[in-house]
Amino acid sequence: MIRFSGLTKRYGPLTAVRDLTLSVGEGEVYALLGPNGAGKTTALRCLATLLAPSSGSASVDGIDVREDPVAVRRRLAFLAASMGLYERLSARELIAYFGRLHGIPEAVLGPRVEEMIELFGIGGFADRMCSRLSTGQRQRVSLARALVHDPPALILDEPTLGLDMLSGQTIYDFIATERERGKAILFSTHQMYEVDLLATRVGVLRGGSLVEEGSPADLVARTGEVNLARAFYHLITEPQEVAR
Amino acid sequence: MSAWRVVCAKELRETLRDRRTLLMMVVVPVLLYPVLLIVMEQLFLFGIRNLEAEAAPVAVVGDAPADLLAILEADSAVELVEIETDPERAVRDDVVSAVAILASEPGTDGTREVTLLFDAASDRSNRGGAELRSALREWRDSILAARLDTRALPRSFAEPIAVADSSIALPEEVGGYALGRFLPLLLVVITLLGAFYPAIDLAAGEKERGTLETLLTAPVPARDIVTGKFVTVALIGIIAAALNLTSMILTFQTGALQLTSTIGLVVSLPVTSVLVIFLTLVPLAVLFGAIFLGIAVGSSSFKEAQSALTPVYMGVLVPAMLPAFPGIDFGPLLALLPVAGVSFLFRDLMTGQASFGLGCLVLGSTTIYAGLALVFAARAFGSERVLFGGGDESGEVSRAGLLARIFGHREGRKVPLPGESMLLVAMVAVLFFWAGIQIQIRLGEPGVIVSQLLVLLLPAVLFVRLGGFDPVRTLSLRRPDATSVVGGVVLMLGAIPLVWVLGWLQTFVLPVPWELLEGMQDLITADSAARLGWLLLMLAVTPAICEEAVFRGVLLGGTRGLTPWRMVVLNGVVFGTFHLSTETVIRFLPSATLGMVIAWAVWRTGSLFVGILMHFLNNGSIVVVASSTTLQDLFSDPGAPPPFWLLPIAAVLFGAGIHILLRREVPEEIRPLTLAHET
Numbered sequence: 001m002i003r004f005s006g007l008t009k010r011y012g013p014l015t016a017v018r019d020l021t022l023s024v025g026e027g028e029v030y031a032l033l034g035p036n037g038a039g040k041t042t043a044l045r046c047l048a049t050l051l052a053p054s055s056g057s058a059s060v061d062g063i064d065v066r067e068d069p070v071a072v073r074r075r076l077a078f079l080a081a082s083m084g085l086y087e088r089l090s091a092r093e094l095i096a097y098f099g100r101l102h103g104i105p106e107a108v109l110g111p112r113v114e115e116m117i118e119l120f121g122i123g124g125f126a127d128r129m130c131s132r133l134s135t136g137q138r139q140r141v142s143l144a145r146a147l148v149h150d151p152p153a154l155i156l157d158e159p160t161l162g163l164d165m166l167s168g169q170t171i172y173d174f175i176a177t178e179r180e181r182g183k184a185i186l187f188s189t190h191q192m193y194e195v196d197l198l199a200t201r202v203g204v205l206r207g208g209s210l211v212e213e214g215s216p217a218d219l220v221a222r223t224g225e226v227n228l229a230r231a232f233y234h235l236i237t238e239p240q241e242v243a244r
Numbered sequence: 245m246s247a248w249r250v251v252c253a254k255e256l257r258e259t260l261r262d263r264r265t266l267l268m269m270v271v272v273p274v275l276l277y278p279v280l281l282i283v284m285e286q287l288f289l290f291g292i293r294n295l296e297a298e299a300a301p302v303a304v305v306g307d308a309p310a311d312l313l314a315i316l317e318a319d320s321a322v323e324l325v326e327i328e329t330d331p332e333r334a335v336r337d338d339v340v341s342a343v344a345i346l347a348s349e350p351g352t353d354g355t356r357e358v359t360l361l362f363d364a365a366s367d368r369s370n371r372g373g374a375e376l377r378s379a380l381r382e383w384r385d386s387i388l389a390a391r392l393d394t395r396a397l398p399r400s401f402a403e404p405i406a407v408a409d410s411s412i413a414l415p416e417e418v419g420g421y422a423l424g425r426f427l428p429l430l431l432v433v434i435t436l437l438g439a440f441y442p443a444i445d446l447a448a449g450e451k452e453r454g455t456l457e458t459l460l461t462a463p464v465p466a467r468d469i470v471t472g473k474f475v476t477v478a479l480i481g482i483i484a485a486a487l488n489l490t491s492m493i494l495t496f497q498t499g500a501l502q503l504t505s506t507i508g509l510v511v512s513l514p515v516t517s518v519l520v521i522f523l524t525l526v527p528l529a530v531l532f533g534a535i536f537l538g539i540a541v542g543s544s545s546f547k548e549a550q551s552a553l554t555p556v557y558m559g560v561l562v563p564a565m566l567p568a569f570p571g572i573d574f575g576p577l578l579a580l581l582p583v584a585g586v587s588f589l590f591r592d593l594m595t596g597q598a599s600f601g602l603g604c605l606v607l608g609s610t611t612i613y614a615g616l617a618l619v620f621a622a623r624a625f626g627s628e629r630v631l632f633g634g635g636d637e638s639g640e641v642s643r644a645g646l647l648a649r650i651f652g653h654r655e656g657r658k659v660p661l662p663g664e665s666m667l668l669v670a671m672v673a674v675l676f677f678w679a680g681i682q683i684q685i686r687l688g689e690p691g692v693i694v695s696q697l698l699v700l701l702l703p704a705v706l707f708v709r710l711g712g713f714d715p716v717r718t719l720s721l722r723r724p725d726a727t728s729v730v731g732g733v734v735l736m737l738g739a740i741p742l743v744w745v746l747g748w749l750q751t752f753v754l755p756v757p758w759e760l761l762e763g764m765q766d767l768i769t770a771d772s773a774a775r776l777g778w779l780l781l782m783l784a785v786t787p788a789i790c791e792e793a794v795f796r797g798v799l800l801g802g803t804r805g806l807t808p809w810r811m812v813v814l815n816g817v818v819f820g821t822f823h824l825s826t827e828t829v830i831r832f833l834p835s836a837t838l839g840m841v842i843a844w845a846v847w848r849t850g851s852l853f854v855g856i857l858m859h860f861l862n863n864g865s866i867v868v869v870a871s872s873t874t875l876q877d878l879f880s881d882p883g884a885p886p887p888f889w890l891l892p893i894a895a896v897l898f899g900a901g902i903h904i905l906l907r908r909e910v911p912e913e914i915r916p917l918t919l920a921h922e923t
Binding site: 045048049050070071073074076078080082083084085086087088089093097098100101102103142145146 | 247251254262453458460464465
């Protein structure tokens with residue numbers, strides 16, 4: 001469903017992502033790990049058609065991001081780490097707005113918005129301006145906004161950043177449910193707990209390159225460490241030539 | 245509903261919930277504006293009445309005759325007081341408003357000198373002076389009447405001519421003339437302000453809140469997003485301007501202002517004029533909206549966008565103010581000048597003197613500028629570098645300040661960014677205006693050389709050095725090959741007469757500052773070989789080196805990321821602007837054209853030395869022509885057309901120069917940098 005094939009992204013003389021190749025199938029949850037500046041956000045932005053790859057390709061459902069970016073966007077949900085919402089729209093208006101942008105007909109839109117409000121437990125604050133929502137409430141609205149068109153692929157950039165445990169659990173439950181529904185989910189995170197909990201596969205980025213890939217258990221075994229957190233630390237600190 | 249309409253509907257809804265925008269769009273024009281005008285007028289009238297309510301204390305020093313004292317005592321507007329101190333001190337200390345100092349007796353011609361002492365910087369004293377002047381006139385008239393009676397002459401003897409003013413302007417036209425001085429500026433500024441905050445909010449504000457990234461992942465083409473946002477901004481600008489226009493007209497035409505009736509000002513704009521003004525506001529709002537959106541989207545925060553847009557705001561004020569200055573005739577050239585044309589058209593519509601042709605020219609040109617600005621905004625929204633930065637690894641928008649980026653975080657760049665090189669040019673221009681001219685005034689002719697070296701060359705060298713840039717790449721310091729030199733020389737020999745034609749043609753639309761030209765003629769004319777050598781050093785060699793280092797050096801080096809034609813046009817325009825003076829704009833077009841020709845040659849050859857040689861040829865030819873009697877007869881009359889036999893030769897040389905330079909490859913490292921992510 002999601003595929004990177006030799007994707008490289010350069011900013012002038014700097015290479016943010018180098019020759020990235022990975023794929024995420026239906027019903028699979030792929031965790032992209034890496035220290036700050038490793039290129040996770042850049043890679044996700046390339047997939048979300050926000051940035052154009054310098055070389056190589058990325059595709060969703062077989063559609064190349066450069067050939068038909070609009071079609072790619074129809075097939076994915078993108079949840080940015082910034083979790084930005086329109087402050088002067090209510091939660092309901094915001095979800096409906098993105099529904100319209102996704103081309104959902106007006107006749108279907110109303111029930112669909114109500115469905116999302118129900119699904120994410122937004123009912124209590126659906127008509128409140130987004131500026132007055134708590135962080136947890138904002139995250140729920142963001143998810144509802146991203147999922148309103150029910151896409152087959154999900155890209156989540158640090159989805160639990162800044163959330164308390166309770167709100168974080170909502171995200172975990174959501175990811176688990178979407179996985180059960182056969183969605184391909186690619187997410188970046190710094191939380192090893194949620195990788196252990198959710199990911200079927202893990203990729204570690206370092207200096208823009210994918211240095212290791214496999215199931216969480218594989219990574220622990222290959223590095224000879226006691227847990228995933230240690231394995232990750234091992235992989236990002238192990239001396240190696242990183243071409244810049 | 246199409247995507248852009250969805251975006252527009254949402255943006256309008258959000259904007260109308262924004263108190264700041266509503267304040268600027270509705271409250272200011274509808275409520276605050278007329279209320280403020282009326283309050284200000286009332287305060288003004290109150291002040292005048294207050295002044296007139298009291299008798300102005302005045303004094304007469306000297307042997308005041310009884311008839312003058314009688315006039316003053318009978319005048320209720322003044323109170324005659326005696327002063328014992330120095331009259332000037334009495335006025336300064338506000339003991340009296342004005343003092344009439346009488347000479348002890350009339351002169352031999354029978355005229356008695358009277359000095360009226362008052363403080364022109366004080367309203368109270370001005371009024372006292374006026375009253376005293378009026379009393380003195382009455383006294384003079386009574387003396388004159390007595391003298392005529394003594395000689396049995398009629399009163400008309402002393403007044404052989406009676407001049408009666410009779411303006412042919414209708415009261416409405418006078419009203420329009422008065423309003424036309426300041427209302428166009430106000431309308432332009434209000435339209436601008438109407439678009440200012442929404443543009444920032446819809447572009448930079450969206451980035452700051454982190455919603456732009458989300459929006460751009462919706463399956464909507466960028467053009468629909470920019471169209472939706474742009475229509476919102478333009479609509480708000482138009483609504484704000486329309487509300488202002490209506491509010492203004494109602495305030496003036498309904499007699500809400502007493503002052504207009506007090507001074508006999510009749511304000512009555514025909515409906516057609518109001519409609520044309522409104523029609524013109526539409527493309528103007530579109531122009532502002534598109535420019536602001538395009539610039540604001542490059543900023544990462546509301547504050548940053550405000551800073552980025554403020555120079556545009558200030559830049560708009562200058563052309564918008566032009567109709568307020570006397571003696572500027574509205575013609576086709578001004579009609580084509582962005583914003584100025586609109587402002588002049590408003591003025592002419594208010595005075596009832598608008599011309600249909602000029603109106604069409606203003607509307608047409610403003611619509612074209614608005615279209616271009618829209619393309620600019622659409623491109624900005626389509627550029628990932630503008631939307632997400634592009635300097636750092638993570639793709640986050642760079643928040644480093646300009647100076648920090650120049651001196652601290654150059655990210656491996658060897659040449660400056662366009663903004664950095666423009667900043668240097670701006671600093672050099674300001675320095676030249678304040679320091680360079682002072683140096684020239686104090687040191688005379690040697691000051692011309694000193695100022696060029698200190699204010700142009702030195703900052704350019706320091707910029708490259710302190711910025712850590714590669715001097716060879718930034719300043720194009722490459723040794724030129726023979727083809728480059730020949731091509732540059734031939735091109736310039738063709739360009740000089742052609743630019744002269746351009747200069748001559750513009751004298752048909754621009755006033756020629758003859759006094760200035762004659763003064764310059766004296767400065768550049770040599771009467772000996774030694775003087776010729778000095779003038780060539782001062783006016784040809786030095787500017788060729790110093791100006792080229794700034795314009796074809798730093799500026800060209802910093803703008804290589806642009807397409808060649810943009811780089812060349814920008815270089816010429818900036819060079820022409822640098823040659824503007826407070827006396828005349830006549831040097832702009834020739835300088836800008838020569839700047840473009842030299843910039844193109846330096847870009848093609850990769851050598852600043854070719855530019856220096858071409859610049860020297862141009863300046864040197866002016867000195868040689870001015871100093872040679874034979875050549876002077878042929879060439880030195882700036883008002884005369886150029887010899888027509890020269891033009892085909894010049895055109896051939898110009899074409900040959902281009903041909904020679906086109907035959908050689910642009911040096912690899914001089915080609916515009918193509919950034920990898922600009923795919």
